[in-house]
Amino acid sequence: MAKPYISKQKVRDFVSRVSSEKTDAIEKEYEALLTKEIKSLDAFKRLEEALFEARKAAMEIKRAGFGDSVLYSMPASEFLIDRMISRCKSCYHEMPKEWTAICELLKPFVERLSKVRNARQSAYRIIDEAQTGRAAADALREAGLDYYTWENRKPEMVLDLSALKGGD
Template identity: 55%
Template sequence: MAKPYISKQKVKDFIFDIYCEKRDEIYKAESAAINKAVAATESFKRLEGALNSVRSIAEEIVQAGFGDSVLNKIPTLKSLLSETISRSKYMYSEPLKSWSTICEIVKPFEEQLSELSFAKCDAYKIIDNAQTGRAAADALKERGLDFYSWQKKEVEENLDISALKGGD
């Protein structure tokens, strides 16, 4: 029996799936670390209270019929944190003193993401240099990335069992 054809693109899809899973895990861990640090900071608690107070006053302005433009311009703590986090990701290796705490939290996660990206590129090079998709899958398996197990799992997840259901 002939072995089924494996395209290089299918092997690249496998690598990309692994990359996305690991990347998402890192993002979740980073978010949890930042949220934990923020929750422990009295200044952020006071800021959140102040923003809530400002929002309630702005809602009173809306109720009085002066429109919602003031309310719409008041940021949430979540949006402020999101902007802070995104800016810190660009300076984590050499942060300004005013950014040192957030950059210290972000740094290990950004380094993990960088390593993950390099590993994905290395895997893509292995695939591109292989003669066939099967050869690429075999080369990756030698390095601990089992395409064949992933392929079986993917096939099992995509099986359509509706044809096996009985009639009315």
């Protein structure tokens, strides 16, 4: 029986998907940690109380017949947390003093993300240097990332990209 054709692009898509799954998991993990830490701050609790009071006042303005634009322009605490996390992602490498606490929490996650991205680049180099897609899949298997297992996997199975050694 002939082995199915494996293109380099198919192997590249495999590496991309595995690394995306890994980075998404890491990002969800650190977003959960940051959310927990932010919500535990006394200052944030006071901010939530102030927002609650502001929403009550905005409801009174609405009931007085002045519309609901004030009420709908009030941010939710989840929105504020998302903004803080998003801002931290963009300013991590050149963080201002005001962001040191949140960036300190983020540091181990950034390092893990860096390792995944370096492993992905190493895998791409292996693919680019291979003569065929099958040769690329074989080389990746030797490096610890098995395309064949992934191709035949159960849908819920996720491979660990950290098995691939190397990086920039």
